[in-house]
Amino acid sequence: MSTFHQKPIIALLSGGLDSATATAMALEKGHEVIGLSFNYGQRHKRELEAAKKLAKYFNLIEHQIIDINLAKWGGSSLTEMDKPIPNNGVIAGNIPTTYVPGRNTVFIAIGLSLAEARNAEELVLGINSMDYSGYPDCRPDYLNAYQKLAKLASKAGREGHEPKLSAPLLHLNKVEIINEALRLHVPLQETWSCYSGLDKPCGVCDSCRIRDKAFTEIGRKDLSSNPLS
Secondary structure, three states: OOOOOOOOEEEEOOOOHHHHHHHHHHHHOOOOEEEEEEEOOOOOOHHHHHHHHHHHHHOOOEEEEEEOOHHHOOOOOOOOOOOOOOOOOOOOOOOOOOOOOOHHHHHHHHHHHHHHHOOOOEEEOOOOOOOOOOOHHHOHHHHHHHHHHHHHOOHHHHOOOOOEEEOOOOOOOHHHHHHHHHHOOOOHHHOOOOOOOOOOOOOOOHHHHHHHHHHHHOOOHHHOOOOOO
8 A cells, every 4th residue: 555645736637538648647656636727718518527537536635726818818729619520630739729728827826826835745737748749838847947947937946855746647649648648547538538419429639549549459449439430
């Protein structure tokens, strides 16, 4: 049985597969975990519903859900209902319309605030640079720069013990992430990755395509959005 570390860590828990896996990896290392989710004006709340279920499943010591309405100024197909969700596949070198301006920058800033208030030693992020290489805020140079800011912008940092920004999935592809999730017994059926807010995953948006392709590659179509395909 794992021995809990004295200090907790914060995990950004969106309700998707990646953040759930990153949270499970933190728990495996023996950390007590505080979940942090955001109601940011996204076009549906299915991810948040999933985050609540995951927080309960993981028995997190705390789960904060923060309201911050990034949809007020739009700029993304995830926050503007009149913008179509892309379903033509990820195009190399192209930043897709699902990029939400400043989203990770805002989320990490709030996460660092919570981490300092709770004396947490780490902020775990589910960001991944392999499948969503078009997102500017899911890249190693972004993470490294933000770590420097975390040191300069906080009392904890000035005293030499700023929270570490950890992204354990950063260089993993989706198959590798799913294999980690299966190894850690993450309840994948409770995670939500689809950009649409339907009763079931649409199976055609870029997020569903990436997820389903990986499940097919490892022979687990039963976990995909369209197991009969």
